[in-house]
Amino acid sequence: MAISQLSLTDFRNLKSTTLDFDRGFNLISGDNGSGKTSLLEAIYVLCQAQSFRTHQIKQCINHDKSGFLLFGRFDGFKAGLARNQHKLEIRIDGETIKRRSELVKKSPIQVVNADSFVLIEGSPGKRRAFLDWCLFHVEPAYAENWRRFQHALKQRNRLLKTKQDLKQLDYWDQYLLEPSNELYVMRKQYSEKLQLVIRDCFEEILEGIPLAIDYQQGWPDDTDLPQSLERSRERDIRLGFTGEGIHRDDLDLRSNGIRVGEVLSRGQSKRVCLVLLLAVLKLVSDASHSPVILLIDDLHSELDQHAQQLIYRQLLQMDLQLFISNIEQVVPAAIEAKEFKMFHVEHGIIRPRIFS
Ligand SMILES: Nc1ncnc2c1ncn2[C@@H]1O[C@H](COP(=O)(O)OP(=O)(O)O)[C@@H](O)[C@H]1O
Ligand SMILES: [Mg+2]
Numbered sequence: 001m002a003i004s005q006l007s008l009t010d011f012r013n014l015k016s017t018t019l020d021f022d023r024g025f026n027l028i029s030g031d032n033g034s035g036k037t038s039l040l041e042a043i044y045v046l047c048q049a050q051s052f053r054t055h056q057i058k059q060c061i062n063h064d065k066s067g068f069l070l071f072g073r074f075d076g077f078k079a080g081l082a083r084n085q086h087k088l089e090i091r092i093d094g095e096t097i098k099r100r101s102e103l104v105k106k107s108p109i110q111v112v113n114a115d116s117f118v119l120i121e122g123s124p125g126k127r128r129a130f131l132d133w134c135l136f137h138v139e140p141a142y143a144e145n146w147r148r149f150q151h152a153l154k155q156r157n158r159l160l161k162t163k164q165d166l167k168q169l170d171y172w173d174q175y176l177l178e179p180s181n182e183l184y185v186m187r188k189q190y191s192e193k194l195q196l197v198i199r200d201c202f203e204e205i206l207e208g209i210p211l212a213i214d215y216q217q218g219w220p221d222d223t224d225l226p227q228s229l230e231r232s233r234e235r236d237i238r239l240g241f242t243g244e245g246i247h248r249d250d251l252d253l254r255s256n257g258i259r260v261g262e263v264l265s266r267g268q269s270k271r272v273c274l275v276l277l278l279a280v281l282k283l284v285s286d287a288s289h290s291p292v293i294l295l296i297d298d299l300h301s302e303l304d305q306h307a308q309q310l311i312y313r314q315l316l317q318m319d320l321q322l323f324i325s326n327i328e329q330v331v332p333a334a335i336e337a338k339e340f341k342m343f344h345v346e347h348g349i350i351r352p353r354i355f356s
Contacts, residue, residue, distance in 0.1 A: 029326055152179070214251070300328075
């Protein structure tokens with residue numbers, strides 16, 4: 001869902017304002033420290049009730065104030081978010097909601113910044129989170145299975161840790177297996193879809209870098225999940241936690257059979273990360289039949305001109321609402337011919353730039 005208007009009050013260093021966005025392209029310029037990332041962050045927080053910069057969105061409250069407010073008009077709904085030192089309140093169309101996921105579901109959003117490039121070198125958890133973001137938005141059954149799995153895993157780990165009532169392990173194993181199987185099937189299927197989408201749509205960005213994506217199950221290849229739980233039960237009891245299962249899944253990324261982290265140059269790795277990201281964005285926007293919001297923070301300092309051109313060319317063909325921050329007040333060549341809005345940030349004051 002595209003966001004057409006944002007009002008923000010006492011968010012980071014930004015002066016309170018209301019901004020009308022373009023449905024397709026929004027460019028944000030300004031010197032270092034002016035507030036560009038803060039503006040992108042405000043949009044992200046309004047969509048996610050979380051930040052990409054901090055685990056505590058309390059940190060986003062302006063230092064001299066006691067709380068921030070965000071309000072946005074999206075296609076088909078309005079969302080408001082208020083955070084003070086003590087609590088968070090989220091409203092959709094004026095009604096307070098209890099579950100964060102109700103908000104998150106409504107407006108898929110992703111961010112590309114320097115951290116996006118840890119997808120390859122980072123822990124398996126980063127890659128799982130990446131794949132799960134896609135599943136959350138395209139598979140209606142994902143969220144409930146995920147919730148059930150988390151609950152069962154927590155209970156099982158509690159038993160293993162306290163070592164009391166170990167008889168109950170059989171029960172929790174069963175309870176764990178059902179959602180695990182569902183999630184396993186979804187993750188496997190979407191790992192394959194990712195590979196296909198990349199081959200069909202984004203090969204150009206890879207410029208010949210071979211890339212193979214394989215789902216890697218979080219238990220030994222020679223067993224199924226029930227067997228692995230049974231086989232590792234004694235070790236789990238000894239160690240006090242569940243060692244194998246879908247919480248140990250990974251995406252195996254290889255180039256000519258070698259792990260991409262071990263063989264690709266820094267520049268090539270960045271391209272692989274971007275291609276993966278574009279592929280999940282495409283899967284989500286195709287499934288939801290509405291634009292996904294993509295925030296791009298300082299791509300220009302991460303990629304050379306040629307790579308930028310390739311990326312922008314692809315972005316233009318996708319159903320996205322883009323917010324791109326950049327120090328310079330220049331419009332990327334690929335976007336020049338399109339309609340766009342530009343905002344300039346100076347010491348926290350955001351001004352739309354009028355072109356005549
Ligand atoms: N909670 C806050 N209250 C007030 N100012 C803040 C807060 N958090 C960060 N800042 C300041 O906001 C300024 C803008 O930061 P940022 O958005 O990262 O700028 P840019 O992305 O344009 O380089 C920085 O000078 C930073 O110190
Ligand atoms: Mg910044």
